Amino acid sequence: MATGRNHRPATTRSRGIPEATVARLPLYLRALTALSERSVPTVSSEELASAAGVNSAKLRKDFSYLGSYGTRGVGYDVEYLVYQISRELGLTQDWPVVIVGIGNLGAALANYGGFASRGFRVAALIDADPSLSGKPVAGIGVQHTDELEKVVDDNGVSIGVIATPAGAAQQVCDRLVAAGITSILNFAPTVLSVPEGVDVRKVDLSIELQILAFHEQRKAGEDVPDEEDTAPPAAPPAASVTKRTDSGPDGDLPAVMPA
Amino acid sequence: MATGRNHRPATTRSRGIPEATVARLPLYLRALTALSERSVPTVSSEELASAAGVNSAKLRKDFSYLGSYGTRGVGYDVEYLVYQISRELGLTQDWPVVIVGIGNLGAALANYGGFASRGFRVAALIDADPSLSGKPVAGIGVQHTDELEKVVDDNGVSIGVIATPAGAAQQVCDRLVAAGITSILNFAPTVLSVPEGVDVRKVDLSIELQILAFHEQRKAGEDVPDEEDTAPPAAPPAASVTKRTDSGPDGDLPAVMPA
DNA sequence: ATGCCTTTGTGAACGCGTGCACAAAGATGG
DNA sequence: CCATCTTTGTGCACGCGTTCACAAAGGCAT
Ligand SMILES: NC(=O)c1ccc[n+]([C@@H]2O[C@H](COP(=O)([O-])OP(=O)(O)OC[C@H]3O[C@@H](n4cnc5c(N)ncnc54)[C@H](O)[C@@H]3O)[C@@H](O)[C@H]2O)c1
Ligand SMILES: NC(=O)c1ccc[n+]([C@@H]2O[C@H](COP(=O)([O-])OP(=O)(O)OC[C@H]3O[C@@H](n4cnc5c(N)ncnc54)[C@H](O)[C@@H]3O)[C@@H](O)[C@H]2O)c1
Numbered sequence: 001m002a003t004g005r006n007h008r009p010a011t012t013r014s015r016g017i018p019e020a021t022v023a024r025l026p027l028y029l030r031a032l033t034a035l036s037e038r039s040v041p042t043v044s045s046e047e048l049a050s051a052a053g054v055n056s057a058k059l060r061k062d063f064s065y066l067g068s069y070g071t072r073g074v075g076y077d078v079e080y081l082v083y084q085i086s087r088e089l090g091l092t093q094d095w096p097v098v099i100v101g102i103g104n105l106g107a108a109l110a111n112y113g114g115f116a117s118r119g120f121r122v123a124a125l126i127d128a129d130p131s132l133s134g135k136p137v138a139g140i141g142v143q144h145t146d147e148l149e150k151v152v153d154d155n156g157v158s159i160g161v162i163a164t165p166a167g168a169a170q171q172v173c174d175r176l177v178a179a180g181i182t183s184i185l186n187f188a189p190t191v192l193s194v195p196e197g198v199d200v201r202k203v204d205l206s207i208e209l210q211i212l213a214f215h216e217q218r219k220a221g222e223d224v225p226d227e228e229d230t231a232p233p234a235a236p237p238a239a240s241v242t243k244r245t246d247s248g249p250d251g252d253l254p255a256v257m258p259a
Numbered sequence: 260m261a262t263g264r265n266h267r268p269a270t271t272r273s274r275g276i277p278e279a280t281v282a283r284l285p286l287y288l289r290a291l292t293a294l295s296e297r298s299v300p301t302v303s304s305e306e307l308a309s310a311a312g313v314n315s316a317k318l319r320k321d322f323s324y325l326g327s328y329g330t331r332g333v334g335y336d337v338e339y340l341v342y343q344i345s346r347e348l349g350l351t352q353d354w355p356v357v358i359v360g361i362g363n364l365g366a367a368l369a370n371y372g373g374f375a376s377r378g379f380r381v382a383a384l385i386d387a388d389p390s391l392s393g394k395p396v397a398g399i400g401v402q403h404t405d406e407l408e409k410v411v412d413d414n415g416v417s418i419g420v421i422a423t424p425a426g427a428a429q430q431v432c433d434r435l436v437a438a439g440i441t442s443i444l445n446f447a448p449t450v451l452s453v454p455e456g457v458d459v460r461k462v463d464l465s466i467e468l469q470i471l472a473f474h475e476q477r478k479a480g481e482d483v484p485d486e487e488d489t490a491p492p493a494a495p496p497a498a499s500v501t502k503r504t505d506s507g508p509d510g511d512l513p514a515v516m517p518a
Numbered sequence: 519a520t521g522c523c524t525t526t527g528t529g530a531a532c533g534c535g536t537g538c539a540c541a542a543a544g545a546t547g548g
Numbered sequence: 549c550c551a552t553c554t555t556t557g558t559g560c561a562c563g564c565g566t567t568c569a570c571a572a573a574g575g576c577a578t
Contacts, residue, residue, distance in 0.1 A: 018564075018565070019564090019565095020564080020565060020566090021565090022470055022473050023466070023470055025469070025473070026463075026465065026466040026469040026470070027450075027466065029469075030448060031450075044524090044525065044526090045525075045526070045527095046525085051450070052450065053450035053452075055566080055567075057566080057567055057568070057569090058565090058566065058567075060525090060526065060527065060528085061527080061528075061565090061566085061567090063526090063527085064526090064527055064528065068526080068527070070525080070526055070527080071525085071526080071573090071574065071575080072524075072525050072526045072527080072572075072573040072574050072575085073523075073524045073525050073526080073573070073574050073575050073576085074524080074525070074526090074574075074575065075524095075525070075526085076526090088473070089469050089472055089473045089476075090472045090473055090475060090476030090477075091469065091472060093476075095468075095472050095475070097468070104366070104367035104370045104371065105367045105371070107363070107367070108363035108364045108366070108367040109464070111363045112363065112364070112464070114448065114464070114465050115464075115465065115468065118465045118468070118469065119469075119472070120465075120468050120472075158475055159468065159471055159472070159475065182475065182478060183471040183472075183474065183475050184471075185464070185467050185468060185471060189289060189373065191286075191290075191310070191311065191312035193312075197478070199471055199474050199475070201467050201470060201471060203462060203464065203467060204285075205368070205371070205373070205374075205444070205462065206285065206373050206374065206377045206379075207282070207285040207286065208444050208460050208462060209354075209356070209374065209377070209379050209418065209444060210284070210285040210288075210348050210350065210377065210378075211281055211282055211285065211460060212418055212442040212443075212444060212458055212460060213348055213349045213350060213354050213378070213379075213418070213442075214281050214284070214347070214348045214349055215442065215458050216349060216354070216417055216418065216441060216442050216458070217348075217349030218349075219441060219456070277534075277535070278534090278535095279534080279535060279536090280535095303554090303555065303556090304555075304556070304557095305555085314536075314537065316536080316537055316538070316539090316558095317535085317536065317537075319555090319556065319557060319558085320535095320536085320537090320557080320558075322556090322557085323556090323557055323558070327556085327557070329555080329556055329557080330543090330544070330545080330555085330556080331542075331543045331544050331545080331554075331555050331556045331557080332543070332544050332545045332546085332553075332554045332555050332556080333544080333545065333554080333555070333556090334554095334555070334556085335556090
């Protein structure tokens with residue numbers, strides 16, 4: 001996470017923008033960009049918050065960490081705010097990105113135009129499959145894994161995207177880090193271990209679906225009497241690992257706490 | 260919610276699993292599944308936490324919301340815990356899912372095998388492009404948007420995935436909701452508005468990259484004593500709306516031009 | 519200028535999530 | 549059966565993030 005660099009027990013406010021705020025800045029930026037394209041000169045916190053899907057008080061507090069860029073009684077200057085947020089996010093420069101693992105997902109990412117328009121440039125596509133080498137994907141030739149270090153070094157890449165199978169992710173990660181990458185976006189369903197100083201963010205679609213399923217189940221079971229303790233499959237602690245062979249025809253149990 | 264005293268409420272407890280905990284359950288489940296495949300009978304909170312990439316105290320507290328499924332001095336029974344978490348997440352049943360927008364990303368999702376193995380089944384692929392209709396993607400024929408309502412109804416689908424361009428997302432969302440969908444996973448970079456009772460989770464790759472860029476910039480600027488204010492572009496409040504005249508064919512525009 | 523009206527910026531209260539630290543529970547060995 | 553050792557389950561304190569509510573700031577009309 002954040003590199004705890006505050007040796008000042010007192011106030012941690014200097015450049016300390018809360019992580020939660022940082023995560024919302026891209027949201028505001030997107031909404032502001034849309035307004036900018038419609039040549040809207042100013043917006044109130046209320047309007048912008050609505051467009052970004054957040055609470056206006058939260059938005060104002062978020063902006064307060066960046067400085068006082070608004071005008072009371074009027075709102076915020078769209079263009080100016082777009083610049084300030086872009087600068088804060090480091091988007092006034094282009095970030096070369098390397099994508100490793102050009103399969104279904106990697107190819108989709110390579111073809112995605114939303115990156116370039118937001119300050120990211122696909123510097124190279126890397127894959128271990130020799131039959132892919134040289135093949136153009138999204139107008140860029142796929143390069144073999146052997147080239148990884150060279151590509152990172154030549155282009156000064158600091159952000160890497162991993163879209164390989166889970167089994168290869170850690171290995172790829174290690175090579176990326178060794179090559180000088182300090183930020184990784186991981187799509188493989190694995191926990192990556194990296195040295196301090198390297199940021200990792202993960203995107204796991206299965207997890208998202210599972211979270212949705214949890215709430216979905218809860219909605220469905222809302223009217224079900226939640227007092228029963230339907231016989232679970234195998235017994236709990238006793239070391240007699242009676243593995244569940246099946247949970248019977250009806251796998252519908254109203255999860256409830258044991259008495 | 261009814262977050263009563265956590266003493267002995269016997270009534271308001273099973274429903275009160277913290278959202279943060281729910282988000283980690285899939286992580287534990289993944290790690291446990293791997294252990295299960297290696298026929299490991301039990302794990303300690305320390306081992307499992309390490310495998311899941313979290314703190315052991317956090318893991319224990321998370322599990323405590325589900326009940327007391329561990330054995331002191333020993334650890335947790337892997338098989339049993341897999342079942343308990345699966346049940347809690349609602350994965351003891353299969354969830355049919357419909358994917359709308361079979362472009363680069365949608366096709367990649369359709370081809371992804373990680374869904375089926377986690378309790379999700381792609382019930383249908385929907386796209387507005389007539390030329391795609393009938394075309395098989397991942398072994399499933401793409402169906403036209405007209406079929407959406409029928410597909411959702413026939414298969415009892417309650418989870419929908421949106422992978423259309425941003426401009427069509429809200430419209431698609433509305434149709435999904437009208438058709439009976441109550442959980443949506445949105446990949447389009449837009450804020451969706453839905454009626455109460457419908458859950459929306461979003462995955463925005465650009466936002467992830469932007470967050471990485473923020474930290475990356477901070478790392479790079481760590482040694483730069485310079486404070487800030489590197490000659491901003493336009494002046495602040497005064498509405499000197501220097502509208503962008505350029506901006507190529509593509510919609511989105513990158514950062515604002517500095518001085 | 520002056521007063522009114524709108525909207526920002528933020529102090530303060532609150533709630534959630536995290537991590538520590540330890541007593542209790544249970545296994546294990548003698 | 550008792551002692552010891554391991555590991556869980558959780559009370560507690562702390563810090564972050566969210567939200568409320570309002571004084572202050574600034575535009576604008578008169
Ligand atoms: N496809 C999806 O929609 C989707 C969804 C969620 C998660 N994921 C995850 O994303 C990852 C990629 O998924 P996919 O569907 O694109 O898989 P894929 O099999 O289509 O592609 C994987 C690619 O990685 C390459 N590769 C394998 N080992 C490599 C290595 N050591 N170095 C470089 N390249 C290597 C392979 O040659 C292949 O081209 C997987 O971990 C998957 O679990 C994918
Ligand atoms: N490709 C990526 O890696 C990537 C990454 C991040 C975000 N996204 C987002 O995901 C979405 C899809 O991206 P993509 O690259 O697959 O785009 P794409 O253009 O390749 O595919 C979009 C598909 O949606 C279909 N479509 C359009 N309007 C529709 C409607 N009203 N109903 C049903 N289908 C409709 C189109 O026919 C097309 O097949 C976009 O919003 C994009 O911003 C994509």
